[in-house]
Amino acid sequence: MINFVPLLFFLSVCTAITIRSNETHTPPRIDVRVPQQRVEVYDNEVDFIDPITQATIPLSRVLVVDEPKEAIDRWFDWDETCTDKIDRGKITAAFKGALELAQHSSTFLKDLDDGLAGEGTKARRVSYIVTKDPAFTQMFYALDDRIGYVKESFDILLDKMTRYEGRGIDGADGVRFICDREGIIKDNEGGSYCGYEQPYTHTLLLYGISQKLTRTGLSRTGASAAQAIVNLPGDRGLGGIEEKYVFSHSHSMVFCPVFFNDDMFPNIDALAGTTEEMVPRTLDHLDCRERIMIHEWLHLKFTRNIPSIPDEIGFERAAKVAGKKPPGKPRKADWANAKINCDNYAWYAIYAYWNNERKGCGKDVWPAHIKKPNKP
Structure with missing residues (x-):
């Protein structure tokens, strides 16, 4: 296991303060580089020929x-x-913070699983999880027999995020980070890859039937805006990224405009550098770039290869994914859907971290005004 320097806010999570500095950006263009920036040729990719020029x-x-x-x-x-x-x-800090959160999540889950050894019946084991780990209770419905799989998912991230060679998909081991702060990256139909200011309709041939698909709720700004998007190696599917970003040897990971918005998605150490009065310690105020990073890496083929549809985002929506209510019956666990929703893992990492690190600072960080969906 890799040894990490603790996250900044581990040291003073209750009382830290922060000072934000002014930002001066340079245009995100290929022809604007400072002297120490250069390009190198990797992976022997086939060249892209611009259809216009x-x-x-x-x-x-x-x-x-x-x-x-x-x-x-x-x-x-x-x-x-x-x-x-x-x-x-911002991206590098999110990458490092995501690794630290993955390591801590793995540790939390090991401790949780070890604690079940003295619990006999299924009911007692579930009760133990509900008491000890509210995060696992909400994100994975306190399923005592799924702790190992969730822990393994974080262990896979720790392994695959910290090397290039041997990631295991036959030469497509790279991950290309693409910065789209200005929303200029296109999809393969000429629209904005990160979102549309207006609903966008195109025709989709599905099971031999022509259907119109309208993308709604996607914009470059606001709560519903795309945060980051992964494109798999060689994937040229409808609505995918423009051709010049389809790589044979690498996934592409596009960081969309809202990812760079400090008010919407600060880095986790910046959250720590605030007082309780500045940022309430509840999940509705604790979203961060590290959560996005964990989410996106779980889509990659050499991690969990979780499909992009459906993709329920947000701690409340993720918790709702973890359970289902059949007609006329009590709500019960829905492992099949929780297993393939990236935000269940990502929000577990955030939720479990804050709960564990705040034992002496406050109560459960689930917001009091939002009803918990899951009561195993």
Whole structure:
């Protein structure tokens, strides 16, 4: 297991304060680079030919800068859109924080599983989980026989996020980070990849039947905006990313405009640098870039390969996914859907972390004004 430096807010989660600095961005364009930025050719990708200009663009070119080590070792690669140092800093911090949260989640789950050894009946085991881990209770319905799978998911992240070689999908081991703070990346139909200002309709051939599909609720800003999107190696499906970002040897991970919004998705250490009065310690105020990072990595083929549809986002929606209520019967666990919803894992990491680290600072961080869906 990798040894991490503790997250900044582990030290003073109840009383820390923060000072935010002004940001000065550089345009996210390939032709704007500072001297230490250069490109190198990796992976022997087939070149992309621009259909308008006929210019040849080597897909294998990635941006190389003097930092961070994680990029130098190719735990991820910077696309040439990531010329802005502030953007890269936010992404790198989220990557590191996600790894730390994954490690802590794995530890929490091991302790939870170990604690079940003295509990006999199924009812007693469930009662133990409900008492000890409200996060697992809501995100995975206190399923005592699924703790191992969820823990393994975080262990897979710890393994696959911290190396390039041997990720295990036959030469498509890379992860290309694409920075789209300005919303300029296109999908393969010419629309905005990260979202539309208006509903967008196209025709989809499904099971031999032509159907119109309207994307609604997607915009570049606001609560419903796309946060980040993964495209799998070689995936040219309808509505996917534009051709020049479809790689044979790498996943692409696009960070959308709202990802860079500090008010919507701060980094987790910035949340820690606030007082209770500034940011209430409840889940509706604790979303962060690290949650997005965990979510997106679970979509990758060499981690859990979780499909992008359905993709229920938000702690309350994730908790609702974990259970179902058949007509005329009590609500019960729905492992089949919780297992394939990335936010159940990502919100478990956030929820379990804050609950465990705040034992001396406050109560359960589930918001009091939102009813908990799951009562095993």
